[in-house]
Amino acid sequence: MNRVVEAANKNIKRTLRKMTDNHKGVHEKLSYALLGYRTTTRTLIGATPYLLVYETEAVIPAEVEIPSLRIIQEAELDNAEWVRARYEQLALIDEKRIVVVCHGQLYQQRMARAFNKRVRARLFQIGQLVLKRIFPHQDEYKGKFSPNWQGPYVVRKVLSGGVVVLAEMDGQEWPKPINLDAIKRYYA
Known part of the structure; x- marks a missing residue:
């Protein structure tokens, strides 16, 4: 778990370095860097950290100003339809998480195969x-x-x-x- 946090911190620091000059205004840009990190799809799991935590994709500020199809569809639903749609989304959460776990396992297998191709077996014999x-x-x-x-x-x-x-x-x-x-x- 500690390595995951270190990797996340490293990525956020790298993003902040690109967004600021000489560490000035880091506190102003931190929220944008965090939003970018949380809404970017990770290769290992095939999903965004935001999706895994909040069980839905993030709505970026630009979508609020210029509504996307998803926002328009949700805004035009009445309460009963919205509740039914939300219930269906919640029912699909377990399926999404299972897909993410399977994707992660396949990714780890691919990485292990790539690593094992380069590993040479070390054989020792009695008396060496x-x-x-x-x-x-x-x-x-x-x-x-x-x-x-x-x-x-x-x-x-x-x-x-x-x-x-x-x-x-x-x-x-x-x-x-x-x-x-x-x-x-x-x-x-």
Whole structure:
């Protein structure tokens, strides 16, 4: 969720930068930038954030001044017809949300396929020498100018799911398996 908010903030900042000179008048242009962000269709979900929150498309200020077909149709309905039309709109909300969820899932599958085309499988075999990454939360971490890798270690077992068991050079086996993302081959 935090990444979604950061991405939204980044887009709004970019829009504000285009609309203002040297950060002057940002407070005056913020409402326009937010309206633009909320009413622009997102590629991932195939809908606008406004539609997902308020269950109807936004009416932009220009449509109020120069009425669109949608505004004219709603204005000419009597109360009973308007209530019936609104009830039908509400009945379609779940269908719209399901379409948005399906669109998002298809988009994620396409992105995963595109990413996986470029990924090379990393295969390790028993007896190979490897280096293990030192992560900042580990005791071995000595600061940003210290080495990022430690080792070499010997691959003792290759388990399913991208996990290996390592051993020290003297044969002492590590108690925990290591993810393949945290090791790389050592070329002596």
